[in-house]
Amino acid sequence: MSELFTQAAIVAVVAGGIRLAVPLLVASLGETFGQRSGVLNLGVDGIMLLGAFGGYYAVLQSGSPWLGLLVGIGIGFIMGLVSALMAVTLKAEQGISGIGVYLFGLGFSDLLFQKWVGTPRPIPKFPKLDIPGLSDIPWLGEMFFQHSVVIYLAFAAIPLSMWIINKTTFGMNIRAVGENPEAADSLGVSVSRVRWSTVTIGGTLAGIAGAILAIDLGIFQQNITNAQGFIAIALVYFGAWRPLGIMLGALLYGLVNALVLQMKVLEIIPPDWSDIAAMTPAIITILALVVVATRFSPPSALTKPFTRGA
Amino acid sequence: MTIEDVRRRRLLAYSVPILAVLGALAIGAIMLIALDADVVKGFSRLFSGAFGSTDALIETALKATPLLFVGVGITIAFRANVINIGGEGQMVAGGLLSTIVALNSPDMGPFIMIPLVLLAGLAGGAIWGAIPGALKAYYGVNEILSTIMLNVVAVQLMNYLLRGPLIDPLEIERGTRIPQTERLVESADLPLLFGSGRLHIGPLIAVLAAIVAYIILWRTPLGYRVRAVGQNVDASRYAGIPVKRTIVLALTMSGALCGLAGAVLVFGSEGHRMVTDGSTAGFTGSAGFNGIVAALFGGLHPLWTIPASFLFGGLLVGGLALQRAVQVPSALILALNGLVVIFVVSADRFRRRLLERPPVVIEENDDNNRNEVATAAVAAAEPTSGDHPEGGDS
Numbered sequence: 001m002s003e004l005f006t007q008a009a010i011v012a013v014v015a016g017g018i019r020l021a022v023p024l025l026v027a028s029l030g031e032t033f034g035q036r037s038g039v040l041n042l043g044v045d046g047i048m049l050l051g052a053f054g055g056y057y058a059v060l061q062s063g064s065p066w067l068g069l070l071v072g073i074g075i076g077f078i079m080g081l082v083s084a085l086m087a088v089t090l091k092a093e094q095g096i097s098g099i100g101v102y103l104f105g106l107g108f109s110d111l112l113f114q115k116w117v118g119t120p121r122p123i124p125k126f127p128k129l130d131i132p133g134l135s136d137i138p139w140l141g142e143m144f145f146q147h148s149v150v151i152y153l154a155f156a157a158i159p160l161s162m163w164i165i166n167k168t169t170f171g172m173n174i175r176a177v178g179e180n181p182e183a184a185d186s187l188g189v190s191v192s193r194v195r196w197s198t199v200t201i202g203g204t205l206a207g208i209a210g211a212i213l214a215i216d217l218g219i220f221q222q223n224i225t226n227a228q229g230f231i232a233i234a235l236v237y238f239g240a241w242r243p244l245g246i247m248l249g250a251l252l253y254g255l256v257n258a259l260v261l262q263m264k265v266l267e268i269i270p271p272d273w274s275d276i277a278a279m280t281p282a283i284i285t286i287l288a289l290v291v292v293a294t295r296f297s298p299p300s301a302l303t304k305p306f307t308r309g310a
Numbered sequence: 311m312t313i314e315d316v317r318r319r320r321l322l323a324y325s326v327p328i329l330a331v332l333g334a335l336a337i338g339a340i341m342l343i344a345l346d347a348d349v350v351k352g353f354s355r356l357f358s359g360a361f362g363s364t365d366a367l368i369e370t371a372l373k374a375t376p377l378l379f380v381g382v383g384i385t386i387a388f389r390a391n392v393i394n395i396g397g398e399g400q401m402v403a404g405g406l407l408s409t410i411v412a413l414n415s416p417d418m419g420p421f422i423m424i425p426l427v428l429l430a431g432l433a434g435g436a437i438w439g440a441i442p443g444a445l446k447a448y449y450g451v452n453e454i455l456s457t458i459m460l461n462v463v464a465v466q467l468m469n470y471l472l473r474g475p476l477i478d479p480l481e482i483e484r485g486t487r488i489p490q491t492e493r494l495v496e497s498a499d500l501p502l503l504f505g506s507g508r509l510h511i512g513p514l515i516a517v518l519a520a521i522v523a524y525i526i527l528w529r530t531p532l533g534y535r536v537r538a539v540g541q542n543v544d545a546s547r548y549a550g551i552p553v554k555r556t557i558v559l560a561l562t563m564s565g566a567l568c569g570l571a572g573a574v575l576v577f578g579s580e581g582h583r584m585v586t587d588g589s590t591a592g593f594t595g596s597a598g599f600n601g602i603v604a605a606l607f608g609g610l611h612p613l614w615t616i617p618a619s620f621l622f623g624g625l626l627v628g629g630l631a632l633q634r635a636v637q638v639p640s641a642l643i644l645a646l647n648g649l650v651v652i653f654v655v656s657a658d659r660f661r662r663r664l665l666e667r668p669p670v671v672i673e674e675n676d677d678n679n680r681n682e683v684a685t686a687a688v689a690a691a692e693p694t695s696g697d698h699p700e701g702g703d704s
Contacts, residue, residue, distance in 0.1 A: 042454065046648070082652075090656040095393035095454045096606070099599050100651030107644025108341075114639040115345060222641075223589065230458045237455065275470035282462035285455070286445070293450040 003266050007139065013258045014143040021254025022154045023048070023213040023225075027232035028239070028246045029161050030205025033198040035236050036165060038178040038301035039087050041202050042098020045229025046105025047079040048210035053109035055211025056220035057116065059123040065215045068123075069150070069208065076207015079105075080200035088195045091305035102229070110222045122218045126150050150212050161243045174198055178299035181306040191306045206232075227282070234285045240296040249288070256280060323664035327607050327618075330657035331625065334649035341645070347636035359631025360624035366631075371513045372578070374623025376401065376571040376594070378516040380601020381608060381615040382523045383439075383567030388610050389527060390560035391540040396442060396457025397568045397598030399464035400435040404569025405576045405593060406468055407434030409584045412494045412577075413476065423498040428515070428573050435569015436562045438464060443561030447554035453561065461598070465586075468593065472586045490585035500578040512574040517616055519567060524612040526563075536560050571597060596647060600626070603651050606658055625650065 003009060027044050034041045051072040059068035083101060086092040126148035135145040165171040176184035177194045185191050206229065213228070214220050231253065239245030260277045263269045269277050335353070342349045360370050380397040387394040394400075408431035417423065438460060445451035469489065478492040500510035527533035538546045539556045547553050575593065576584045586592055604622045608615030629643045 040454075086652065086656045091659050092656045093393075093658065095395065096602055097652060097655040099395060099602070100648045100653075100655060102648065103596065103599060103651060104645050104648025107641045107646070107648055110641035111345075111639050111645055114641060227458075227462050230455070230462075234455045234459065237452065272474055273470075275466045275473065278469075279463050279466040282459040282466075285459045286451075286463075289451045289455055289459075290445060290449045293452070298452075 004263065004268065009262055009266065011139060011142045013255065013262050015146070016258035016261065017251065017255035018144070018147065019151065019216065019254070020257045021250040022151050022216070023209040024228055024232050024235060024253055025209075025247060025250035026154050026157065026212060027206045027209035027229060028235040028250060029157055029243060030202035030209070031233055031236045032161065032165070032202075032239075032241060032243065032246060033174065033205075034195075034202040035302055036178045036241055036299055037174045037195050037198040038181060038299055038304060038306070039084075039195050039199050040094045040098075040233070040303045041083050041087065041199055042094065042096075042230075042233065043079070043083050043101025043105070044098070044202070044206045044232050045225050045227060046098075046102035047076055047083075047203055047206035048213065048225045048229045048232075049105040049109040049223070050079060051075045051207030051210030052214035052224050053113055053210075053220055054207075056123060056214040057112070059215055060117065060121065063124060065124055065126045068215050069126075069211050072207045072211025073204055074207070076204040076210070077200065078203075079207060080203020081196075083203050084196045084199035087199060087305070088192050091307070094303045094305075106223060109220075113220055113222065117220070120219050120221060123215065125215060125218050126212075148216065150216070154212070155247075158243050158247050165243070170194075170197075175299075177306075178301050181301050181304075185306070185308060191308075195306075231281055231285055234289060237292050237298070238285070238288045240292060241299065253281060253284075256284065319664045323661045326657050326661040326664070327654050330653040331650055333657075334646065334653040337649050338642075338646045341642075342636060342638070345638055347638055349636075352632040352636040355635035356625075356628035356632040358628075359635075360628030366627065368507065368509045370620065370624040370627045371509065372623075373595075373627050374604075374619040375512045375516045375578075376575060376597035377601045377604040377623055378513075378615060378619035379519060379567045379571035379574070380597055381604035381619055382516075382520045382612045383435075383564040383571075384602050384605040385608070385610050385612055385615060386523060386527065386536065386567070387560050387564035388605065389540045390536045390557055391543070392443070392446065392557060392560055392564075393454050394439065394442075394457055394561060394564045394568075395454050395599075395602070396438065396460050396565065397571075397601050398594050398596070399457065399461035399598070400438040400565040400568035401572035401575070401594045401598050402461075402464040402468050403438035403565075404431035404433075404435035404572030405584055406464075406471060406572075407431060407437075407569070408573035409476065409491055409494065409576055412498050413491065417495050417497055420497040420499075420501070423495060424500065424577075427498045427577055428570060431569045431571075431573020431576075432566045433569065435572060436566035438569065439565015440558060440562040443558035443565075446561070447557040465589065468584075468586050469588055472584065476584075478583070488585070489588070490581075491583045494577065494582050494584075496582075498577050499582055500574065508580070510578045512578040515570070515574065516619075519570065520612045520616050523563075523567070527612065532559070568598060568601070571601075591644070595626075596644065599651070600647065603654050606654055609661075622650075 054075040055068035055072040058071035086097045131145040135141040235249040238249040408427040411430035442456040446453045472489040503509045604619040607618035
């Protein structure tokens with residue numbers, strides 16, 4: 001156990017935790033927009049998988065991670081529109097329609113991978129950015145300031161989301177539509193337009209999250225997300241629908257995962273137990289949901305489609 | 311609106327899910343064209359592979375069996391306004407518990423062993439359903455999220471057990487280490503219907519389960535309470551119905567049926583053993599999710615879920631034939647599967663809307679008083695037509 005408390009191990013866990021938190025963070029922030037406006041999009045994992053494959057394939061073909069990110073954005077945007085069409089206009093049962101998107105994403109990303117790529121080949125990753133000065137600080141530098149560019153960008157999205165949700169008119173409309181769509185509607189806010197926008201934002205961010213995941217790992221494989229999209233949805237609950245809470249949740253997850261990984265590397269967890277260790281995120285999520293459910297309540301209109309005059 | 315109009319609307323309503331499936335297949339065809347596959351050959355195989363021969367029909371019935379169990383289970387939960395996405399995990403839990411029982415009990419002959427392992431499956435699924443039920447009822451935890459997480463836990467538990475404690479000793483000896491149990495005790499094999507071939511009694515048990523579920527839901531006080539809670543929680547509470555206990559029970563029964571599906575998969579399998587490929591779908595064939603579609607197909611009515619499962623099972627068997635015929639990776643099935651879910655769920659609103667004319671419908675049934683199933687199917691649409699199931703946090 002003592003080898004876990006060496007400088008190298010601790011730094012690796014913290015730095016790895018931050019890296020692993022990023023896809024969850026991005027997908028979760030996106031899902032927050034939808035949920036605050038009253039739409040639970042369960043398809044995040046499927047969109048992440050499609051974004052991950054699209055991003056991976058674009059980088060494989062072009063050699064540019066940025067083009068991969070762009071493809072992830074495009075795929076996420078399209079899937080966001082599809083999700084909005086289902087949830088908002090067609091008023092599909094939100095607890096189920098997202099499962100369809102998940103199965104489609106899981107199958108289709110694997111299908112294209114097998115058809116177009118076959119054997120996994122590594123791709124170039126995002127460039128690293130050592131923040132001048134700060135990255136030289138012992139311990140902290142390596143933990144926080146020697147990451148790839150997208151990781152800083154992802155964390156910059158947190159204050160941006162807070163500003164949009166809390167300070168802008170659009171954000172006010174989102175909250176109004178999520179809490180009391182009838183009232184918002186009577187004041188002239190288009191419930192469906194707001195929800196179309198938030199679900200599309202959520203889909204786009206899920207696509208980005210998937211692309212970051214694959215490009216940061218430099219690889220694609222079947223079911224690469226391993227249910228991270230579902231954990232991202234749970235994180236929105238965990239973070240009580242607030243970007244800062246979500247960041248804390250995502251970091252906690254990242255750290256736990258990095259810790260488990262490190263303990264496997266150091267063989268503190270025997271290989272036989274790796275399946276048991278893989279349960280931790282899901283079990284933590286369930287416990288977290290229990291804690292959160294007793295303290296916070298979700299937006300009142302969550303999962304309820306809006307029909308004027310109904 | 312005349313009775314004729316109502317009939318026409320109802321017929322239209324029943325055709326909605328079928329049209330939705332055709333829509334999904336159309337997108338699938340576009341995908342195949344994009345992948346340079348022979349679409350015409352593929353789709354002709356889809357239909358012949360599902361319904362074209364006795365063997366195909368048997369295969370379809372076997373595929374439909376877990377869908378029916380899960381679909382009926384989902385229906386019970388849905389009636390209580392609880393969305394059970396945990397069919398996958400509950401199937402795994404049922405499969406595991408029944409396997410463990412078979413491995414550890416002395417051979418007591420088929421008349422004891424078969425009911426014993428089926429009951430074990432029932433119990434395993436019931437436990438896995440009771441957990442999210444209790445979390446929802448007593449802590450207000452959203453059951454959609456908790457059941458999804460329990461799916462993940464169940465799969466890892468299965469992988470751990472089948473790679474370690476439950477692995478076939480032969481696999482270790484030979485060094486192949488395929489994560490599977492030894493061949494389970496022969497007297498627990500599900501009997502074959504015609505003495506040979508592939509068709510075992512699983513489909514019959516599933517149909518029986520659907521009938522029992524129908525009776526429970528519409529002919530017992532428990533079923534009444536489940537439906538009352540699903541329609542209106544507050545009214546049920548004022549009427550003295552133990553709402554929390556009813557929610558737990560609904561999810562427990564729902565899980566039990568899924569667990570039974572898991573046991574039938576194990577003891578009706580060709581290898582008569584439990585095996586994993588590391589994913590959930592490897593054991594369940596995504597039946598935990600597909601059963602939801604079968605339930606929607608059947609208008610959330612246990613009896614209508616019987617033909618709905620058969621049709622949907624055919625689609626899955628046919629999909630497999632299509633995939634083999636045009637030689638694309640089997641991931642295609644999962645993608646098609648997802649499209650079907652998307653289309654059926656998205657179209658469900660049109661079906662509900664077409665069935666929404668309660669006053670006239672009641673009149674017609676008073677006049678004719680014969681179409682019990684259809685009435686129930688109309689009732690099936692009620693809880694979701696006005697009041698949508700909530701995420702579960704109240």
